[in-house]
Amino acid sequence: MxxxxxxxxxxxxxxxxxxxxxxxxxxxxxxxxxxxxxxxxxxxxxxxxxxxxxxxxxxxxxxxxxxxxxxxxxxxxxxxxxxxxxxxxxxxxxxxxxxxxxxxxxxGRSRNDIGATIDRMRARREILDLIEAVSRVRSSLLDQAERHADTVMPGYTHLQPSQPVTFGFYLLGVATALARDIERLRAEYRRMNLCPLGAGAMAGTSFAIDRNMTAGLLAFDGVAEHSQDAVAARDYMLSLSAIGASLSTTWSRLAQDFYVWTTAEFALIDFADSVAGVSSIMPQKKNPVVIEALKANAGEVIGDYTAMLATMRASHFTHSIDATRASLNRAWTLFETCRSSMTLLDLLVAAVIPRARRMRELTANNFSTMTDLADFIVQRHGLSFREAHHIVGYVTRRALEEKIAASGITAEMVTEAVEIVLHRRIEFGATEISDILDPQKSVERRISLGAPCPAETLRMLAAQRMVLQQDEGFVTVVRQVLADKAAALKQAVEALASIVVEPAAATA
Incomplete structure (x- = not known):
């Protein structure tokens, strides 16, 4: 037939x-x-x-x-x-x-609800695989962050020197952002792990089937009840793809920072030769190919997400090739790109080499400690912050015009700035100004909640390790549930298959 x-x-x-x-x-x-x-x-x-x-x-x-x-x-x-x-x-x-x-x-079933069930079974495996991949990167980031919790470097806003931080503090921030993507993946797993099987083509069935039983056998947490929604909905795939796009945005921002920092002009970091490429003509080149691949991959992920939305939009809220089949092709590609990118990112993080001396020299000389100077004036001499801001702004402009590095700013320069800006005189000691402008001491003074001082960085790092351990435990538990359910299903089918069949029944 x-x-x-x-x-x-x-x-x-x-x-x-x-x-x-x-x-x-x-x-x-x-x-x-x-x-x-x-x-x-x-x-x-x-x-x-x-x-x-x-x-x-x-x-x-x-x-x-x-x-x-x-x-x-x-x-x-x-x-x-x-x-x-x-x-x-x-x-x-x-x-x-x-x-x-x-x-x-x-x-009592249709290809439509079967396909919807397969999609959810595939999706939950993708979620677990991606959580594992991101967790490996987080672990590497946390290891490097702990190693460099007191490696002072310039912080940047608008790609301009802002305030002293540490390389470990920076890496911890990226690890924290990745933790939120895993939190989103875990939440989506709970939402989507409902079984569409038995919804039929879109309107259920006249057979009194037991949808709860099949849901349990297939390790779902429950049933996707509304039969049309169960067949039509792929919003969980949109959510998962959006999480992938968010993840790609985070890794591409780290890649962009590394891309700039590895240039001769910044020279803040280097990488092991194992993650670099060469030029066919210029013998001096060491090309950051992994960084460039990560940046490109992020574009592909966002493109896949956009293509998925474009394919699904204006489809009817039911089963159709564009709504529930073709639209998902790009989602599976997106997940694969995210996993492979996590492998590359893990390799990159493990291979990064901060140039600590260069980092400290830049931080000492690029005026990133000027906020510390303004804070000191407020705290020691009772001026408003806006007054202190104007004073230090004048000091900075004078130093730049006279080609004086930040480390060369003297107490006399600050005193003169107060006289010019406020028409009053405040004396400053040479030692206290040099201490205020010391980038290492600047970082150590930043003790507010979430700030980059080493003690606070290590506290946050320990908290992130606990979150990571919980996320890894989630994957372990869920994988065991899926394995146990699969084993129980196989055992039940094998037991059924072992029944001795009457000869007539075999040809009925």
Whole structure:
């Protein structure tokens, strides 16, 4: 019997077969076959328990389904004229059991709810894989942050020197941002781990099936109840892709900082040669190829997310190729790019080498301690901050005009600035001014909550390690639940398959 049934009078056009269904079948066979087998087995157990299939017929189906699973893709026709993976699986099963038995498995379900269920099963695995990948990067960032918690460097705003920080403080900030993306992934896992199976094409079924049973067998936390929403909705994929875009934005911003800092003009960091490339003509070149790849990958992720939105927009709120199939192709690519980028980023973070002496020299001379000087004037001499701001602004302009580095600013220069700006005289000691302008002491003075002093950095770092440990524990627990549920499903199907079948039932 043809899967096209009696509704269509013509065979499938070769162009449709090759351009629409062959690519789809290849993708589904590679990524969804395992999930298809699990869904078929869970549905079989439910049909048997609730009397939709006899014990003997269910046992025959169980045996043949297990054999198809054992043989893998080689057991399937792999024929795009059958349209998709579902029909290839059903055709293979019917070939082994006959249409009376093999054709009975499709009671109370549709390709639409099967596809929706596969998408969620794939998505939850992608979530776990991505959490693991991001966690590895966070661990490397935290290790480097601890190692360089007192390595003073210039902080920047508008790419201009701002205030002294430490290299460890900077890396800890990136690790903190990545932690929020994992928090979002965990939240989305909880929202999306609901089972669409049994929703049918979009309006449920007249069979009194047990959707809660199949949801439990497939390790879902519950049922996606509304049948049309269960089939139509892929908003969780939009959310996951948005998280991927957020993640890519964070890694590309770090990559951009590293890109600038590794130039000869900044010379703040270097990298191990293992993550660099060379020039074919310029022998002196050491090219930051991993950084450039990360920046490019972020663009690809955002492009995939945009393509997904563009494909899904204006589709009807139900099942259709553009809404629930084609739109997701870019999502799977997006997840793969995010994972590979995390591998590169982890490599990059481990290979970064801060040039501590250069960092300190720049921080001492590029006027990033001027806020410290303004704060000191407020705290020691009782001026308003705006008055102190004007005084230090004058000092900075004079030093720049006279080509004096920040470290060369004297107490006399500050005293003269007060006289010019406020028309009053305040004496400053040479030692206290040099202490205020010392970048190492500047960082140590920044003791407010979340500030870059080493003690506060290490406190925040310890807190982030605890969060990381919780995230890693989440993945471990969920993977164990999925493995236990898969093992229980296999055991139940094997037990069903072991039932001795009456000879007549095998050909019923």
């Amino acid at each position: 043809s899967v096209r049934g009696e509704r269509l009078s013509q065979g499938m056009a070769a162009e449709v077969r090759e351009l629409v269904y062959r690519p789809r079948l290849e993708r589904e066979t590679k990524h969804a076959l395992e999930h298809m087998h699990a869904i078929n087995q869970a549905h079989l157990l439910m049909l048997k328990r609730h009397g939709f299939l006899s014990k003997d017929i269910a046992a025959v189906l169980a045996r043949e389904m297990l054999e198809l699973q054992r043989q893998g893709a080689e057991a399937l026709p792999n024929d795009p004229s059958l349209e998709d993976l579902y029909f290839n699986c059903e055709t293979a099963l019917i070939a082994r059991t006959g249409v009376e038995i093999g054709g009975s498995l499709h009671v």
